[in-house]
Amino acid sequence: MAGGEQRAAPYRLIVAATDGSPAAREAIKVAVGLAGACGAKLQVIYVVNVHVAFQLGAYQQLAMDTLKEEGQRLVDEAVRRAKEAGVEAVEGVVLSGDPRKDLVDWCRQQGADLIVLGSHGYSFFSTLMLGSVAEYIVHNAPCDVLLVREQGDREGSKEG
DSSP, rough: OOOTTOSSSOEEEEEEEEEEEEHHHHHHHHHHHHHHHTEEEEEEEEEHHHHHHHHTGHHHHHHHHHHHHHHHHHHHHHHHHHHTTTOOSSEEEEOOOEEHHHHHHHHHHHHHSSSEEEESOHHHHHHHHHHOOHHHHHHHSSEEEEEEEEEEHHHHHHHO
């Protein structure tokens, strides 16, 4: 934005990504608060990492089914919390694929204004195989990105 211009409505569509990690739970809280403050629509997304499931050979389908169920549980819980907090326009979605690329592509298709995600997730194996999900999203997202630290990380950074 040039020379002091301000957006009329800062965010109309906020996407909150979750993987169930403590940082992702904090990100959901922040996204709910922002959606409420901006009057924005909130979409909660979980992307089942198919690369993890494929590594399990004969148990691949069981792993996919389990991960999809867990993702749906996490999304449903986040949607419920958002509604309890007064966010009226909230939806959830579970996708399967590459969490980095699919989240960016989905946000582009939806016309997201902001992506909110945890700075550290349950992605150790995917980080080894694919690189950091958060780092990829920061560099490739079609919109603003807000990385939220786990509550303990924020408190620890205030000491000094």
